Amino acid sequence: MTAILDPVLQREKDESFTDYHIRLFKNKDTYRIDTKTIAALLNKDQGTNYDESKWRKDYKQYERWNDYIMSKNLDEEILRKYEEVRLQSEKEKIRTRDQKREYRKSIANQARFEKIKDDVVQAIVNLESKRPLRFTYPLPAAAEKHGLALFSDWHFGMEIDNRINKFNKKIFDERVEHLTNKVIEYGKKNHVSTLHVANLGDLIGGLIHVSTRVQANEDAVEQIKYVSETLAEVLTMLASEFQEVKFYNVAGNHGRLSPSKNDVGIKENFEYLINWYLEARLRDIKNISIESEQDGFIPAKINNHKVVFVHGHYDRVDQCVTRLPQLLGYIPSYIFGGHIHHNYEKEYGSTTVVVNGALVGADDYAMQGRFGTKPSQKFMVFDETGIEATYIIRFKNEI
Numbered sequence: 001m002t003a004i005l006d007p008v009l010q011r012e013k014d015e016s017f018t019d020y021h022i023r024l025f026k027n028k029d030t031y032r033i034d035t036k037t038i039a040a041l042l043n044k045d046q047g048t049n050y051d052e053s054k055w056r057k058d059y060k061q062y063e064r065w066n067d068y069i070m071s072k073n074l075d076e077e078i079l080r081k082y083e084e085v086r087l088q089s090e091k092e093k094i095r096t097r098d099q100k101r102e103y104r105k106s107i108a109n110q111a112r113f114e115k116i117k118d119d120v121v122q123a124i125v126n127l128e129s130k131r132p133l134r135f136t137y138p139l140p141a142a143a144e145k146h147g148l149a150l151f152s153d154w155h156f157g158m159e160i161d162n163r164i165n166k167f168n169k170k171i172f173d174e175r176v177e178h179l180t181n182k183v184i185e186y187g188k189k190n191h192v193s194t195l196h197v198a199n200l201g202d203l204i205g206g207l208i209h210v211s212t213r214v215q216a217n218e219d220a221v222e223q224i225k226y227v228s229e230t231l232a233e234v235l236t237m238l239a240s241e242f243q244e245v246k247f248y249n250v251a252g253n254h255g256r257l258s259p260s261k262n263d264v265g266i267k268e269n270f271e272y273l274i275n276w277y278l279e280a281r282l283r284d285i286k287n288i289s290i291e292s293e294q295d296g297f298i299p300a301k302i303n304n305h306k307v308v309f310v311h312g313h314y315d316r317v318d319q320c321v322t323r324l325p326q327l328l329g330y331i332p333s334y335i336f337g338g339h340i341h342h343n344y345e346k347e348y349g350s351t352t353v354v355v356n357g358a359l360v361g362a363d364d365y366a367m368q369g370r371f372g373t374k375p376s377q378k379f380m381v382f383d384e385t386g387i388e389a390t391y392i393i394r395f396k397n398e399i
Contacts, residue, residue: 009033011045019081020045025059026085030092133236135285138243143191146303146382147242149183152200152311152338153252153358156230157223165361165375173230175359175375175395180234182393183379184241190381190389195242196302197235200338200356201252201271201311203227224270228277235278235288245288248298249275252311252339297324303382305333312339312355321348333386341373343392352387354378359395 009031011020024031024038039052066082154176160167187195204223231247239245251271275292282288291298298309308324325331335353344355357376375395381388 006031009041016081017042017045019085021055021059022062022082023085023088025056027089027092030089030096133232133281133285134240135236136240137287138239138241140193140243143193145190145192145388146194146196147183147187147190147192148196148198148302148336148378148380148382149179149238150198150200150336150338150354150356150378150380151179151231151359152202152356152377153341153360154203154227155205155358155360155363156203156227157205157220158360158363160361160363162362165363167360167363167375172359176230176234178395179359179377179393180237182391183238186379186381186391187242192242192381194244194246194303195238196246196248196300197238198248198298198309198336199231199250199274200309200336201250202338203231203252203274204270220270224273225277228274229281231274232278232281235282236285239285239288243287246300247278247288247290248293248300248309249278249290250293250296250298250309250311299328299332302334303384305382305386306330307334307336308332310335310337312337321351321353325351343376343378345390354380357392361395 009024011017015023021042024033024041025035028034028038035052035056039050039055042055043049154172155167156169156172158167183195204220204227235245235247249271272292275290278290282290291300293309296310300307300309308328310320310324320335320337324335331350333351335351336356337353338356338358340355341358341360342355343357344353346353356378358373359375359377361375362373377393379391379393381390
């Protein structure tokens with residue numbers, strides 16, 4: 001009864017009965033109906049009570065003469081209708097095929113993520129026994145200031161050797177160590193008690209561009225495991241120095257599972273595993289809290305100032321100040337992003353946009369486009385009025 005009521009099985013307003021008859025038989029596999037169902041539909045339309053053999057034999061006669069009619073071009077109207085029916089049938093086949101392909105792709109992505117999570121669990125178990133984190137609870141700060149460390153565009157896994165920049169695993173470790181030491185130095189100097197640490201994305205090189213795949217010395221899974229452990233160690237050091245550490249994690253574009261952004265959704269990104277890893281690895285350190293993004297951004301408060309953290313691939317610098325408030329329902333004081341690989345800060349009315357530099361420095365893309373970019377990250381101190389001080393943490397180029 002359900003099949004008979006399906007609109008696609010009903011005779012169309014301007015469709016002749018003969019065309020209706022032909023369409024049902026010709027598309028019975030696509031419509032998932034048998035000849036008895038077709039007979040019931042045709043009898044209902046005509047008010048008759050023929051058995052299915054009558055309608056089936058009539059259609060067989062059509063098939064027998066159809067090629068002859070087509071070859072002789074005896075009736076343009078028949079030809080036109082035949083072509084419409086054929087095209088509709090092909091469209092249905094393509095739609096069905098596309099649906100199956102997208103479903104298989106979704107299942108494959110889910111299976112891949114589950115396998116990655118299993119690998120991460122094993123990595124954490126192995127590390128906890130071999131390399132326990134060293135944490136000591138910090139002494140109280142002399143004041144109640146807030147600090148913000150921006151981490152972005154580390155692009156771990158890339159190897160770069162050009163005229164103005166070198167980057168590899170050893171240099172990555174050296175730069176992260178220098179960054180951590182500077183955050184502690186500037187935080188202590190300014191009597192910071194609450195430290196906000198915002199990962200603004202692209203901590204791994206990933207596999208989205210040919211240039212990054214050529215430059216990558218480790219695959220994306222190994223990259224995310226190494227970066228996550230590096231972050232765990234950095235956050236442990238920071239939590240040993242500051243009363244409270246709040247970590248925010250925004251995924252970038254280099255972590256997505258497929259080179260094509262149209263093949264995956266927002267959530268299908270290796271960098272979403274960072275939070276999952278850190279929550280497991282840092283579960284015993286109580287003065288660290290971890291917050292992940294939803295839909296590509298994180299709204300937060302720093303010393304009562306409303307801020308938003310983004311990566312930047314969804315938010316052009318000159319447009320985010322108008323579009324994000326529409327989503328949030330309020331105007332933030334600051335929007336922090338990365339992605340474009342250079343230090344930038346500009347006021348737009350009530351909102352200041354702050355863009356972080358890139359720890360990786362100039363890669364092949366920057367050199368090809370003749371973009372001069374020096375490796376850097378940022379640390380800021382907040383008081384009641386907003387950003388009191390900004391420190392650009394720079395790294396020497398190994399050239």
